[in-house]
Amino acid sequence: MNLTIPVIAIDGPSASGKGTVARRVAAQLGFHYLESGALYRLVALSSQRQAVAEDNEPRLAELAAKLNIRFQGDHIYLENQEVTPDLYTEDCARRASTIARSPTVRTALLERQRDFRVPPGLVADGRDMGTVVFPDAVLKVFLTASVAARAQRRYKQLKEKGFDANLAALSRDLEARDAQDANRAVAPLKPASDAVELGSTDLSIEEVAARILAWWLERKATSK
Numbered sequence: 001m002n003l004t005i006p007v008i009a010i011d012g013p014s015a016s017g018k019g020t021v022a023r024r025v026a027a028q029l030g031f032h033y034l035e036s037g038a039l040y041r042l043v044a045l046s047s048q049r050q051a052v053a054e055d056n057e058p059r060l061a062e063l064a065a066k067l068n069i070r071f072q073g074d075h076i077y078l079e080n081q082e083v084t085p086d087l088y089t090e091d092c093a094r095r096a097s098t099i100a101r102s103p104t105v106r107t108a109l110l111e112r113q114r115d116f117r118v119p120p121g122l123v124a125d126g127r128d129m130g131t132v133v134f135p136d137a138v139l140k141v142f143l144t145a146s147v148a149a150r151a152q153r154r155y156k157q158l159k160e161k162g163f164d165a166n167l168a169a170l171s172r173d174l175e176a177r178d179a180q181d182a183n184r185a186v187a188p189l190k191p192a193s194d195a196v197e198l199g200s201t202d203l204s205i206e207e208v209a210a211r212i213l214a215w216w217l218e219r220k221a222t223s224k
């Protein structure tokens with residue numbers, strides 16, 4: 001087991017609560033946090049602003065490799081401009097899921113993601129953290145929840161941020177993105193063979209985070 005710079009990988013479908021849970025676990029352990037979906041969203045946003053087509057793989061990969069980005073707490077900057085609200089629209093999510101099918105874009109983002117692995121440790125969330133980006137993660141969690149629960153969470157988040165939202169449309173969008181992410185040829189959304197699966201439909205964020213922390217402590221204890 002690699003405990004030099006430990007990684008906790010949390011994968012799962014859209015709006016499964018993985019981001020909130022991963023942030024919480026990272027804060028409790030004093031670990032760094034990688035929201036890999038934000039990188040795909042940044043490529044989506046940047047390419048849209050530069051009018052690069054969703055299927056122009058060479059240009060998208062070039063863009064992904066050169067992205068000038070900065071994460072500062074909950075704020076995300078592209079070319080030194082804050083873009084946080086623009087990243088979390090449904091349109092950006094849909095475009096991110098589409099460009100994420102491209103193997104060249106994924107390769108261009110691989111090392112950027114691995115660069116987040118710095119002491120004392122990393123909690124990373126996404127779709128392929130446990131399968132591709134950090135296959136030696138000490139703990140891999142695959143977080144699921146029913147479509148209804150996820151659409152409800154997303155609806156609440158959007159409303160809280162002051163966005164207009166429609167529950168039925170959100171449900172349809174989530175299912176379409178899940179299908180696209182799970183059925184792509186490269187790094188599809190699926191649990192790693194050594195992942196623990198956790199259904200969060202009936203659990204609070206606190207309960208999910210507590211369970212992950214307990215697993216982490218168990219792993220650490222048995223690896224000594």
Ligand code: DC
Pocket residue numbers: 014015036037038040041093096097100125126127128129177181
């Ligand atoms: O986690 P998110 O909803 O912000 O991710 C947006 C899209 O980015 C998701 O639908 C697919 C893609 N993605 C990916 O392919 N691999 C990751 N590790 C993270 C996100």
